[in-house]
Amino acid sequence: MPHKLKFFCDFDGTITKNDVWVNSLARFIQDKEAFNLVCDDFASNFITARECINRELELVENFSFDKFNSYLDKEELDDYFFEFMDYCKEKNYEIFLLSEGLDYYIDYILSKYGIKLKRFCNNLITEKINGKITLKAEFPFSDENCTYCGMSKRNILINNTNDLYGEISILIGDGVSDFCASNYADIVFAKGKLASYCWKNNITYFEYNNFNDILKKIQKLEAMKRIKVRQTASMLRRDVFLGG
The missing domain is CATH 3.40.50.1000 (HAD superfamily/HAD-like)
Incomplete structure (x- = not known):
């Protein structure tokens, strides 16, 4: 067969x-120290992927779809x-x-x-x-x-x-x-x-x-x-x- x-x-x-998440979405995260801490917690198995994703999304500020789309337009x-x-x-x-x-x-x-x-x-x-x-x-x-x-x-x-x-x-x-x-x-x-x-x-x-x-x-x-x-x-x- x-x-x-x-x-x-x-x-x-x-x-x-x-990595589109880091390259485009994370541009809306100003608190890079908090962002890196979440990433480290996930890499160390202290939190789940679900917790990691939603904690990172909570850090997003001044989000705009127009601006986000302009970032995505540059992704290859x-x-x-x-x-x-x-x-x-x-x-x-x-x-x-x-x-x-x-x-x-x-x-x-x-x-x-x-x-x-x-x-x-x-x-x-x-x-x-x-x-x-x-x-x-x-x-x-x-x-x-x-x-x-x-x-x-x-x-x-x-x-x-x-x-x-x-x-x-x-x-x-x-x-x-x-x-x-x-x-x-x-x-x-x-x-x-x-x-x-x-x-x-x-x-x-x-x-x-x-x-x-x-x-x-x-x-x-x-x-x-x-x-x-x-x-x-x-x-x-x-x-x-x-x-x-």
Whole structure:
């Protein structure tokens, strides 16, 4: 049975060149010391992703959609992402966008580039109080059994990978929000903090700088017939289905 590849891609700093949250949204945060403290608390596992996101949004001041959009207009995609998408379309491979970020800026950037992808992320909720816009997030793809993640990339990957049909899950990421899912993916492309996590936890991964690196490696693995299910990941996926 020929394998069907399914790509599960992070957004900030993976599909985009920059971390959009830090590069654009955090411009509205004046108290950088408080912002850095929240980031440090999250990195040290003192708070969950949900707490981190909403605490950071509480720090936003003088928010304006017009100004935010002007920042988003300057955000760029990886130089080779369109080439990667074309290859996936040609081979009938699916791409899922998984992000701990917010729907508003993800949809804005995708629309700017005319891209339509299956995307799973958190929702930005706005409210106007005394003439000021306040922000908070909702988490439609959280896992009730996981208090850490805001958006369970693991669940999306597992629910969209069918071992019986020869489907191979490929995770592409760079950060903390990709840690959990990397244990359940058959193939992992990693950089930054995700690469460090995989190395420390004995998860086989391919390091990359851009989507050209990923595309070349996939084509090479296909030519060598080296794409296959990672048994450890398959067993973990099965355990989740069985409630383990």
